[in-house]
Amino acid sequence: MQAKHFINDPTHLVDTALHSLTLTNPSLALDKQNRIIYRRPSKESAKDPKVSIISGGGSGHEPGMAGFVGKGLLTAAVAGTIFASPSAEQVRRAIFTRVPLEKGVLVITMNYTGDVLNFGMATEKARASGIAANFYAIGDDVGVGRKKGGKVGRRGIGGTILLIKMCGALAEAGGNLSEVYNLAKRVAGNIVSVGASMERVHMPGREVPSPTSYGTTATAEIEVGMGIHNEPGSHRVAVALPQLVNILLHQMLDPQDEDRCFCDISRNDQVVLFVNNLGGLSKLEEGGILDEIAKQLKENWIIVPLRIISGTFLTSLNGMGFSVSLLKLENTELGAGKSMLDLLDAPSEAVGWTAPVQPVTWEEDNSDTMDEYTSSPGNGSPSKLVLDPERARVLLKAGLESAIAAEPDVTKYDTIIGDGDCGIGLKRGAEAVQMELASANLPSDAVAFVNRIIPIVELSMDGTSGAIYAIFLNALAHSLRDQDPGTTTTVTVKIWAAALKSSLKALAKYTSAGRGSRTLMDALVPFVEVLDSGGNIMEAADAARKGAESTKSMKASLGRVVYVGGEEQWMGKIPDPGAWGLQKFLTGLAGGFNEEIKG
Structure with missing residues (x-):
């Protein structure tokens, strides 16, 4: 493991690396505070606006994604710290203040929980504000099969770059938001990728792990299926390159492997081969690896790619490994000049892609920034x-007080099976909303009422639960607006139920959790289902309580507890903390209705 660095301060390292992109491509600007690289406004973009495409994720994968901002590719990229997702607020600012919105915006990220939740939350906030926005999370990795991947699904690795290249080219060619979004889905379904590495990497600013600690590979062993955050893959092998390549190609192409056959590619298909350096290989060795892959594709699989692209596109810092991707070319149904190959070949200006920045870009006036772009659709x-805002205040207060009172139990449960922060986060969010309800003149507009609460939840609650609550509330504001009949109408339980059902559907785009996953969804889903079927709020709250109780006997499929284990100690005794806290809020809310009826 290489543990020596010229820059050991990770914050300074990320900030300066981002700024360097504006030096190598003068058409880019940096919002340093929010770590957003974006295209400067130009006369061309003002005259002929395009669909904006935003991507991003943790730093440490350079040039991805910030290095792919430029004409014909991304409009903006949002960077987190090393191997950590940027916050939803960073992504929100990118959408609202750093890209043109006339033609809508597509938000693309790789399928990792933090990225999906934070980029998804910002997308829902944009939609709730009236912006035409779509979200897509790509998973192209076959290194972790269906059984191990479970509900989380395929990870995003090197093949992601092919997808954003084609989507960027289509947007540049004038494709509308629906066309660009559908292309992303079509391309993702035709990419298979897998990685391999001889060693894990050292993150600047951290201590060097001991040779026996987790995070190292044994001498002469290669990790097959390694992800881009140092995650382990399917297994380790001690083999020479030809045997390794044989293993990787079988994981991608073997139609008999039901666990990994995500795309059927045969000798009759046209394909693109994409080899990605994880950061630590010399160009010499990268070339030797590419040659072996191309050789085996031709000799063993009778596949001769129409295009071969090799380079450093999506890294794991200075990882001693590579990933290989195969793209099956399919008809885009977009017309002449817009085939997958046309879009892949289309010119672009981004320092991370192979095409150089054109001289005309250097000659243009590159002084403008998006700082002047302050237009925001608001809510x-x-x-x-x-x-009735006063009635809503009283009912919510009853639910919030119940959630606050439940904090000791929720914290105790989460300390046993999690990291102990669920109860504190729930209490902090409930108290913040309580304070807002007590100190403000609340609107009678139901959509405005929900929008009043959303930023309080976003700022006061963190972690996975906080992101889920925030996404759900943003979707609720959007769903309520869809229920607006156009004439003044009092919100009924039926209207709330329809909006909640739609919000639950929106939430499913960003988390695979559902009933039976041992999460807060085991309380939320039955609550919404009972209301939607015509039940009253007391019946719905009772269903939520029973759902939370049922988690005691569930095997966890998501979250930290999956990796921690020790289920024999709490199975049948401890409910999911998030579900328990939510049902306490809903039970308190229903209790407020009940008291109102008695009164």
Whole structure:
């Protein structure tokens, strides 16, 4: 493991690396505070606006994704710290203040929980504000098969770059938001990738792990299926390159491997071969690896790629490994000049792609930034859905007080099976909303009422639960607006139920959790289902309580507890902390209705 660095301060390292992109491509600008690289506004973009494409993720994968911002590729990229997702607020600022919105925006990220939740939350906030926005998370890795991947699904690795290249080219060619989004889905379904590495990497600013600690590979062993964050793959082998390549190609191409056959590619298909250096290989060795892959594809699989692209595109710092991707070319149904190959070949200006920046870009006036772009749709126009704000305040107060009182139990449960922060986060969020309800003149517009609460939850609650609550509330504001009849109407339980059902559907785009996953969804889903089927709020809250109780006997499929284990100690005794806290809020809310009826 190489543990010596010229820059050991990870914060300084990320900030300066981002700024360097504006030096090598003068058409780019940096929002340093929010770590957003974006295309400078130009006369061309003002005259002929395009669909904006935003991507990003943790730093340490350079040039991805910031290095792919430029004409014909991404409009902006948002960077987190090393191997950590940027916050939803960073992504929100990228959408609202750093890219043109006339033609809509597509947010693309790789399928990792933090990225999906934070980029997804920002997308829902944009949609709730009236912006035409779509979200897509790509998973192209076959190194972790269906059984091990479970509900999380395939990870995003090197093949992601092919997808954003083609989507960027289509946007540049004038494709609309729907066309670019559908292309992303089509391309993702036709990519298979797998990685391999001889060693894990050292993150600047951290201590060097001992040779026996987790995170190192044994001498002469190669990790097959390694991800881009040092995650382990399917297994380790001690083989020479030809045997390694044989293993990788079988994982991608063997139609008999039901666990990994995500795309059927045969000798009759046209394909693109993409070899990605994880950062630590010499160009000499990268070339030797490419040659072996191409040789075996031709000799063993009778596949001769139409295009071969090799280079350093998506790294794991200075990882001593590579990933290989195969793209099956399929008809895009977009017309002449917009085939997958056309879009892959289309010119672009991004320092991470092979095409150089054109001289005309250097000659243009490169002084403008997006700092002048302050237009924001806000929370949209007023709705015609009305509620009694004082009644809503009283009912919510009952639910919030119940959630706050449950904090010791939720914390105790989460300390046993998690990291102990669930109860504190829930209490902090409930107290913040309580304070807002007590100190403000609340609107009678139901959509505005929900939008009043959303930023409080976003700022006060962190972690996975906080992101899920925030995404759900943003989707609820959007769903309520869809229920607006156009004439002044009091919000009924039926209207709330329809909006909640739609919000639950929106949430499913960003998390695979559902009923039976041993998460807060085991309380939320039955609550919404009972309301949607015509039940009253007391019946719905009771269903939520029973759902939370049922998690005691569930095997976890998501979250930290999956990796920690020790289920024999709490199975049948401890409910999921998130589900328990949510049902306490819903039970308290229902209790407020019940007291109101008695009164």
